[in-house]
Amino acid sequence: MDARAMARHFAESMIGHRNSLAGKAEDAVKAQYALHRTATALTDQAEDQGKAARTVLEHWKGDNSEGFERRSARLGRQLRTTAEAARDAEKVVAGVTSALTTGHARARLAVDEYLDKAAGLLDTGLKVGTRAALLKAVAQAADLEPRYTKETAEAVRHARGELEDAARRLRALEKGVEHDGVADGRAERTRGGAGGRTRPSNARGKGRSRTIVSAARRELGTRESPPGSNRNPYGPTAAWCSSFATSMWRKAGVDIPVLPFTGDVFRWGQRNGKAYTSLSAVRPGDVLLFGTGPSSPATSRHIGIVEKVSGGTVTLIEGNSGDAVRRNTHELSSATFYGGVHP
Numbered sequence: 001m002d003a004r005a006m007a008r009h010f011a012e013s014m015i016g017h018r019n020s021l022a023g024k025a026e027d028a029v030k031a032q033y034a035l036h037r038t039a040t041a042l043t044d045q046a047e048d049q050g051k052a053a054r055t056v057l058e059h060w061k062g063d064n065s066e067g068f069e070r071r072s073a074r075l076g077r078q079l080r081t082t083a084e085a086a087r088d089a090e091k092v093v094a095g096v097t098s099a100l101t102t103g104h105a106r107a108r109l110a111v112d113e114y115l116d117k118a119a120g121l122l123d124t125g126l127k128v129g130t131r132a133a134l135l136k137a138v139a140q141a142a143d144l145e146p147r148y149t150k151e152t153a154e155a156v157r158h159a160r161g162e163l164e165d166a167a168r169r170l171r172a173l174e175k176g177v178e179h180d181g182v183a184d185g186r187a188e189r190t191r192g193g194a195g196g197r198t199r200p201s202n203a204r205g206k207g208r209s210r211t212i213v214s215a216a217r218r219e220l221g222t223r224e225s226p227p228g229s230n231r232n233p234y235g236p237t238a239a240w241c242s243s244f245a246t247s248m249w250r251k252a253g254v255d256i257p258v259l260p261f262t263g264d265v266f267r268w269g270q271r272n273g274k275a276y277t278s279l280s281a282v283r284p285g286d287v288l289l290f291g292t293g294p295s296s297p298a299t300s301r302h303i304g305i306v307e308k309v310s311g312g313t314v315t316l317i318e319g320n321s322g323d324a325v326r327r328n329t330h331e332l333s334s335a336t337f338y339g340g341v342h343p
Contacts, residue, residue: 006141014107018110021156030233050076057069092170095166097237111148113148121141208253216325221325241262242262245304249287249343252343261297263294263295265289269339275340286341286343288316288337292338293338313331315329
């Protein structure tokens with residue numbers, strides 16, 4: 001009997017709170033990243049439009065030139081207004097991202113602390129080996145749960161308050177922007193990029209694996225912004241290899257939260273019957289876990305999406321590899337990987 005697995009049973013609610021915060025943080029990071037790109041693009045477009053208009057007017061004097069100048073100036077103002085609104089919105093969302101990341105860290109610490117204490121109590125009861133000792137340990141673990149669930153629930157409530165406040169501020173910004181047709185989010189939402197929610201794919205089996213690999217390939221070269229900051233478009237501002245991997249799975253319709261800790265991906269696989277330790281089971285679209293086991297960041301160090309397997313080597317697409325999404329080839333060895341998970 002696994003004491004930690006028993007403890008996780010008591011911790012289901014708090015684990016749900018933790019995972020919910022991770023998912024919301026992912027959405028906030030994507031929105032912030034999209035707003036940053038939008039503001040930059042609109043500013044550049046306004047400058048280019050202004051330069052082009054001035055060049056035209058230097059060589060055009062006539063009845064229609066004044067009308068062209070007025071229309072050009074109006075378009076420039078619209079572009080600059082929308083760019084400024086996007087920058088202001090980025091600041092609002094940055095505050096939300098910070099609150100959600102802090103809340104997720106708070107919930108994760110509470111979950112980890114509870115699991116350590118409860119597993120210790122249960123393990124002691126199991127070692128004694130009597131029914132009375134085990135029942136006492138179970139009761140003690142259950143008694144601990146409300147305190148920690150209250151802590152994670154409070155983190156969720158605080159994050160919800162930040163989200164509601166941000167929504168009010170963003171609506172106020174929206175009212176101040178004259179729509180100019182250039183800051184339209186439909187294209188991003190259609191392809192499921194930053195700022196839009198992806199639609200789960202209906203692919204299954206090999207089709208799902210191809211979808212995962214294709215999604216990961218499209219992200220090759222994506223970097224932190226700025227370098228060394230851990231700020232990324234896939235999840236919280238933290239080590240993001242696991243956020244990248246689970247984000248790619250979600251694009252393919254896998255029902256998994258964004259999990260910033262690699263060990264949680266392996267545990268998700270164990271709960272869903274998809275984890276394995278025999279590396280002969282590896283196939284494209286899977287994830288492989290670097291290290292010796294899922295118990296902590298010291299033992300579960302990194303993760304990558306399997307692109308292909310060739311003989312004794314495996315090629316992975318890895319987030320947070322040198323501050324970017326990169327393709328790397330490794331020896332397929334238990335000395336490097338402690339296991340894998342099918343999507």
